[in-house]
Amino acid sequence: MDELIKYAPELALGFWENVKLSLVGVVASLILGTILVAMRVSPTPVLRAAGTVYVNVIRNTPLTLVLAFSALGLSDQLGLVFSEMPTTNSFWIVAMGLSAYTSAFVCEALRAGVNTVPLGQAEAARAIGLTFIQSLTMIILPQAFRAVIAPLGSVMIAMIKNTTVATAGGFLLDAAATMKEVFDTTGASIPIFLGLVVAFMALTLPIGFLTGWLARRLAVVR
Amino acid sequence: MTENGDATPLVQLENVNKHFGALHVLKNINLTVSRGEVLVVIGPSGGGKSTLCRAINRLETIDDGKIIFDGQVLPAEGKALARLRSEVGMVFQSFNLFAHKTIRENVTLGPTKVRGVAKDAADKRAMELLERVGIAAQADKYPAQLSGGQQQRVAIARALAMDPKMILFDEPTSALDPEMVQEVLDVMIGLARDGMTMMVVTHEMGFARRAANRVVFMADGQIVEENTPDEFFTNAQTDRARDFLSKILTH
Numbered sequence: 001m002d003e004l005i006k007y008a009p010e011l012a013l014g015f016w017e018n019v020k021l022s023l024v025g026v027v028a029s030l031i032l033g034t035i036l037v038a039m040r041v042s043p044t045p046v047l048r049a050a051g052t053v054y055v056n057v058i059r060n061t062p063l064t065l066v067l068a069f070s071a072l073g074l075s076d077q078l079g080l081v082f083s084e085m086p087t088t089n090s091f092w093i094v095a096m097g098l099s100a101y102t103s104a105f106v107c108e109a110l111r112a113g114v115n116t117v118p119l120g121q122a123e124a125a126r127a128i129g130l131t132f133i134q135s136l137t138m139i140i141l142p143q144a145f146r147a148v149i150a151p152l153g154s155v156m157i158a159m160i161k162n163t164t165v166a167t168a169g170g171f172l173l174d175a176a177a178t179m180k181e182v183f184d185t186t187g188a189s190i191p192i193f194l195g196l197v198v199a200f201m202a203l204t205l206p207i208g209f210l211t212g213w214l215a216r217r218l219a220v221v222r
Numbered sequence: 223m224t225e226n227g228d229a230t231p232l233v234q235l236e237n238v239n240k241h242f243g244a245l246h247v248l249k250n251i252n253l254t255v256s257r258g259e260v261l262v263v264i265g266p267s268g269g270g271k272s273t274l275c276r277a278i279n280r281l282e283t284i285d286d287g288k289i290i291f292d293g294q295v296l297p298a299e300g301k302a303l304a305r306l307r308s309e310v311g312m313v314f315q316s317f318n319l320f321a322h323k324t325i326r327e328n329v330t331l332g333p334t335k336v337r338g339v340a341k342d343a344a345d346k347r348a349m350e351l352l353e354r355v356g357i358a359a360q361a362d363k364y365p366a367q368l369s370g371g372q373q374q375r376v377a378i379a380r381a382l383a384m385d386p387k388m389i390l391f392d393e394p395t396s397a398l399d400p401e402m403v404q405e406v407l408d409v410m411i412g413l414a415r416d417g418m419t420m421m422v423v424t425h426e427m428g429f430a431r432r433a434a435n436r437v438v439f440m441a442d443g444q445i446v447e448e449n450t451p452d453e454f455f456t457n458a459q460t461d462r463a464r465d466f467l468s469k470i471l472t473h
Contacts, residue, residue, distance in 0.1 A: 043299075118316075118318075120314060120316050120318035121318060121320060123281055123312075123314070123318060124312070124314065124318035124319070124320065124377075125320070126281065126304075126307060127279060127281065127307055127310075127311075127312035127314075128307070128308060128331065128332035128336060128380065128381075128384055129304045129305065129306075129307045129332060129336040129384065130304065130331075130332070130335060130336060131300075131301065131304045134335055134336075138331065138335065139320055142322055143322050146322065220321045220322050221321070221364065221367075222321050
């Protein structure tokens, strides 16, 4: 228990990085995932194909490889630099890789939601003169979102836990990396280990409850 | 019958063909709908009536032939097609009210988002239309809270809110409980009296008799017969139509 108390400030700082990565990841992956699903259901074959290829490549690549590619390939080789500060730069590289990865899962969850919306809804939207984008954003996606709030919650929970592999993208300040560093000097400590488990559960459990509650509350009655 | 004295037909179909795979659902259809006319399309199931109706606002594409609406060939896609659809109302068999929007929002969505009407004006007009179809008291409910007949009347109000040049009715009473059919037909008869151009696919012979200017009988993808309701129901010219009528009118 003493180790946990002694290293708590360091671990808390590390955990705060996971929280920040999660916040960026939630916002960015939901936006990107929505754009991807719009591409996948669009009437334009090129957009559909691009969306399908992206989702299938990213979804079937291990996250560690996505993050390593973001850091080594995009940042080091191709010169994508967010900041002169190495730690800030790697934070955003990892946030980007994580969002790119999670967006593929968001897209597929949303696409399942789109399939729950009866065809007649889209026909009625077209029949009053809404364009494809309008019927997607005003009629189809709002109903699709409501149908998949709970599965989206699961995707978000997975993403929050995935912030602990940030090391693969060269970001060494997160809680898992900090824990490993502490263990390197003190040896493995069960209290520290459990302390981090509790911290992550404090983040993810409410998301599970909240999305479950929202799913019931916002369900579209047909 | 014509509202504005314009003699050109509102809708013209010229040699329209459509296949669903091997099935030839529309065979060389030639048909015109005049302004202010109420055209009822009847015939056996699977005869192509719904497909014909849906082709007019291009919810179904056609393989060849020409459909001209208000002097213009139907646009294939994009903004021009959306504009055409905003001028043609459509009422579906299964109502298709937007399930996540209130009754009022269902009616105001088109005018505000497609026509750019201010929200206040759209709201006011929506309430007038809902009043007209007898649903004003339910304006803030969601579709699932209404009966089928009420939902279908809202769907008619939603179509009317766009001030369409024509309304297509695709079997509007077929999904309704029997006691709700009349309330929907009453609204439709009112529209017909007010001079709305209507194409109605239906099995309601009473409506055809009371409100139609012309009856088109379709079977096996072809227009077999067209005539005034009186002539058609009392003196059908073809065996196919007589056979159909004998099956539905004997009891």
